[in-house]
Amino acid sequence: MVAVSDKLDEKKAWSPWPLTRNGGILLLLILYPFIASPFWIVQVGAQTFFLGLVALSLMLLAGLGGMVSLAQLTIAGVAGYMWAIFGESTAPISLHLPWYLVLPIALAIAVIFATLIGAISVRTEGIYTIMITLAIGVGFANFANQNYAILNGFNGFAGLSPPPIFGVDWREPMPFYYLALGIAGLAYFGVVYFRRSTFGLSLQAIRDNPRRMETLGFHVALHRILAYALAGFIAALGGIFIVWFNGRISPGSIGLGPMIDILVIAVLGGLRHPIGPFIGALVFVLLDNFAIDLIDRERFNTVIGAAFLLVVLVSPDGLLGLWDRLKRALAKGRDESGNDGFQP
Amino acid sequence: MITLSRRILLAGAAATLSLGVAGGTAAAEDTIKIGVLATLEGAFTVLGEDSMRGADLAFEQAGYMAGGKKLEIIKGSSDASPDSALKAARKLVEDDKVDILLGPLSGSEGLAMRDYAKTQPQVTFINGTSAAQDTTLRDPAPNFFRFSTDGVQWQAGLGTYAYENKGYKSAVVIAEDYSFPYSQVQGFMLEFCKMGGTVPEKFWVPIGNKDYSTIVASIPDDVDAIYVALGGADAVNFLSQYQQAGGDKPMIGGSITVDQSVMGSQARLGKDYLAGTPSAGPIADAWDNADWKAFVAAYQKQFPDGFPSPSLFAHGYYIGAEAIIAGLNEVGGNLSGGQAEFRDALMNLKLKTPTGMVSLDENRQAVADIFLTELREGADGNLYNEVIKVIPQVNQTMGEPREEFLKLGPVSRTNPECP
Numbered sequence: 001m002v003a004v005s006d007k008l009d010e011k012k013a014w015s016p017w018p019l020t021r022n023g024g025i026l027l028l029l030i031l032y033p034f035i036a037s038p039f040w041i042v043q044v045g046a047q048t049f050f051l052g053l054v055a056l057s058l059m060l061l062a063g064l065g066g067m068v069s070l071a072q073l074t075i076a077g078v079a080g081y082m083w084a085i086f087g088e089s090t091a092p093i094s095l096h097l098p099w100y101l102v103l104p105i106a107l108a109i110a111v112i113f114a115t116l117i118g119a120i121s122v123r124t125e126g127i128y129t130i131m132i133t134l135a136i137g138v139g140f141a142n143f144a145n146q147n148y149a150i151l152n153g154f155n156g157f158a159g160l161s162p163p164p165i166f167g168v169d170w171r172e173p174m175p176f177y178y179l180a181l182g183i184a185g186l187a188y189f190g191v192v193y194f195r196r197s198t199f200g201l202s203l204q205a206i207r208d209n210p211r212r213m214e215t216l217g218f219h220v221a222l223h224r225i226l227a228y229a230l231a232g233f234i235a236a237l238g239g240i241f242i243v244w245f246n247g248r249i250s251p252g253s254i255g256l257g258p259m260i261d262i263l264v265i266a267v268l269g270g271l272r273h274p275i276g277p278f279i280g281a282l283v284f285v286l287l288d289n290f291a292i293d294l295i296d297r298e299r300f301n302t303v304i305g306a307a308f309l310l311v312v313l314v315s316p317d318g319l320l321g322l323w324d325r326l327k328r329a330l331a332k333g334r335d336e337s338g339n340d341g342f343q344p
Numbered sequence: 345m346i347t348l349s350r351r352i353l354l355a356g357a358a359a360t361l362s363l364g365v366a367g368g369t370a371a372a373e374d375t376i377k378i379g380v381l382a383t384l385e386g387a388f389t390v391l392g393e394d395s396m397r398g399a400d401l402a403f404e405q406a407g408y409m410a411g412g413k414k415l416e417i418i419k420g421s422s423d424a425s426p427d428s429a430l431k432a433a434r435k436l437v438e439d440d441k442v443d444i445l446l447g448p449l450s451g452s453e454g455l456a457m458r459d460y461a462k463t464q465p466q467v468t469f470i471n472g473t474s475a476a477q478d479t480t481l482r483d484p485a486p487n488f489f490r491f492s493t494d495g496v497q498w499q500a501g502l503g504t505y506a507y508e509n510k511g512y513k514s515a516v517v518i519a520e521d522y523s524f525p526y527s528q529v530q531g532f533m534l535e536f537c538k539m540g541g542t543v544p545e546k547f548w549v550p551i552g553n554k555d556y557s558t559i560v561a562s563i564p565d566d567v568d569a570i571y572v573a574l575g576g577a578d579a580v581n582f583l584s585q586y587q588q589a590g591g592d593k594p595m596i597g598g599s600i601t602v603d604q605s606v607m608g609s610q611a612r613l614g615k616d617y618l619a620g621t622p623s624a625g626p627i628a629d630a631w632d633n634a635d636w637k638a639f640v641a642a643y644q645k646q647f648p649d650g651f652p653s654p655s656l657f658a659h660g661y662y663i664g665a666e667a668i669i670a671g672l673n674e675v676g677g678n679l680s681g682g683q684a685e686f687r688d689a690l691m692n693l694k695l696k697t698p699t700g701m702v703s704l705d706e707n708r709q710a711v712a713d714i715f716l717t718e719l720r721e722g723a724d725g726n727l728y729n730e731v732i733k734v735i736p737q738v739n740q741t742m743g744e745p746r747e748e749f750l751k752l753g754p755v756s757r758t759n760p761e762c763p
Contacts, residue, residue: 037438037439038438039434039435039438039439040439042434042438043431043434043435043438043439145521145550146521146550148757153521153757154452154521154522154523154550155452155522155523158426158456158459159459246426246430247430247459248427248456248459250425250426250427252423252425252427252428253425253427257423288431289431289435289439292419292420292421300421301385
């Protein structure tokens with residue numbers, strides 16, 4: 001699961017191309033709601049961003065820290081549950097606090113929860129980390145299913161919605177889309193910056209050789225726990241969006257199926273770069289919504305599984321890896337046909 | 345060239361995207377789009393598939409035409425969780441732009457669908473088989489119609505029969521822990537407690553529970569019967585563990601308790617034990633009635649691979665689809681003006697179904713016949729559900745005045761009580 005380094009990017013000489021490309025993508029993302037229908041704006045567009053957010057938190061842990069946590073959706077779920085418990089919902093348990101209190105409380109509790117998960121699982125490696133976080137995630141979902149005093153059991157909470165800040169109805173397609181885009185963008189650039197920060201670099205070094213870093217005097221466990229906390233914050237943001245989008249949360253929303261979905265999204269996109277989870281989320285959302293139109297209604301889950309298998313088999317580093325290979329193949333083709341009169 | 349290739353790729357992606365965006369909007373004037381949503385994934389897959397058979401049968405019989413318009417059927421799938429039902433409904437309503445949505449199957453999905461219906465006033469929602477009481481009883485959506493009966497109605501007559509004819513004065517409840525069994529338990533207890541029966545204890549278990557040992561051990565000795573509202577496979581697990589532990593209290597069954605999986609385990613569970621189990625629900629396999637038999641025959645002919653006899657899920661979706669077809673025929677397929685005429689027609693529909701007449705009350709909830717049955721041993725030695733009584737035209741408030749009934753409060757783990 002250890003990702004390859006970013007040498008490719010660094011060796012390249014500066015060219016205006018990435019700027020044009022990134023600008024183009026940004027422009028496309030901003031203009032998208034003007035050409036798309038509400039379904040495509042919210043269920044495809046916005047959902048890509050907030051599922052991508054949760055998967056981004058996994059990318060941070062797995063790609064940069066070498067720790068595969070299955071509990072990232074659980075952390076998102078904790079944030080969502082806290083939003084429901086402290087804020088407005090149709091269940092009598094809710095405390096109906098104003099949103100500017102609920103939001104920080106929900107995020108803080110989710111981050112504390114994430115830090116605890118980190119503290120528990122940080123001394124394990126590889127498959128054991130997966131097992132522990134899987135146990136925590138499934139355990140929390142089962143707990144939510146049976147706890148009626150705080151988490152309202154099987155029924156969970158309904159009637160959740162974004163607060164009407166600045167008089168805007170944030171559940172409307174356009175505002176919801178731009179809000180998700182904005183937060184996802186901030187988180188994306190945050191992680192891009194984080195990769196180059198001192199903390200980010202030492203985390204990657206710990207991923208590659210924890211024993212050497214320990215010898216050099218770095219506190220390995222602390223770095224990892226902090227990574228869990230940071231990733232937990234990103235996942236929690238995603239979790240708030242998930243409950244705003246669904247308008248409800250119940251144990252089914254944080255069960256094993258959705259937990260695995262996040263892993264699929266992250267692996268599908270690729271764990272090497274923060275853009276991977278968002279690409280993975282887009283492909284996943286499209287498959288999830290439209291596979292049923294491609295094939296016999298009773299068999300559409302097979303399509304989703306097959307597509308995932310195909311990507312993972314063809315490219316161990318997800319769609320990003322596929323892209324890199326394509327790029328290299330194209331570059332090679334150009335070298336070979338360099339004298340045939342065409343200029344790049 | 346590398347730049348070019350990238351651009352082509354990007355352009356390709358953009359083109360695919362915009363094709364998809366445009367794809368959902370093209371709809372012909374003389375076609376009516378109907379979405380059908382059932383559980384084609386997860387624990388209820390088999391039931392969802394049978395639901396689809398019910399809907400398909402009705403549309404097939406109508407030749408995919410109603411009110412002079414062609415019917416286009418688009419199917420969606422959920423896994424019985426409210427989230428997945430919402431996701432599938434959003435796709436059907438907002439992307440496929442269906443005019444009418446038929447579904448969902450499960451109780452909690454229905455509650456979510458009612459809330460979603462309020463945000464989509466341009467679409468008419470027809471319930472599938474979801475049977476949670478509050479979907480239509482409290483805070484109903486003006487465009488959500490339920491032509492199937494709810495879990496409380498399904499138990500009509502059962503409590504009285506258990507008390508008077510079977511002579512059970514006290515019973516413990518073992519039921520799954522979600523909105524549909526809550527409704528079932530209320531339906532049973534309303535009558536049972538009114539007659540003077542007591543329910544000293546209720547045990548709520550998660551769906552798919554495997555180990556019932558703690559519950560079996562806590563069932564008191566001084567009760568006359570156990571009321572079991574568990575889905576078929578869960579019921580088999582519970583009953584075999586109960587019997588292994590020496591339990592011998594007779595069973596009273598919820599509407600989905602005594603199904604094919606329990607019947608199939610009759611050798612293991614003991615015919616003598618199962619025979620005499622009373623139950624109640626919206627259909628009865630062995631009902632000797634021409635309309636019902638015609639429906640069963642049509643189902644068997646259309647779906648040789650289906651169940652031996654249509655389940656209550658096929659039945660519920662069949663009735664929902666029939667209601668849509670009848671409503672559309674009434675208004676000549678006219679859905680203009682926010683479907684107002686169509687909805688009026690639905691409200692005033694007197695629908696003749698394989699299980700008797702169905703009409704709606706002011707909350708757009710079905711009033712229909714309910715079947716009180718008892719497991720008996722047939723001439724061939726196999727168990728079958730004999731119809732004891734057809735309870736005519738059961739309404740949502742079980743014959744009580746609406747205000748009185750609403751005072752009972754929403755059903756939950758602790759409501760009702762009569763220890």
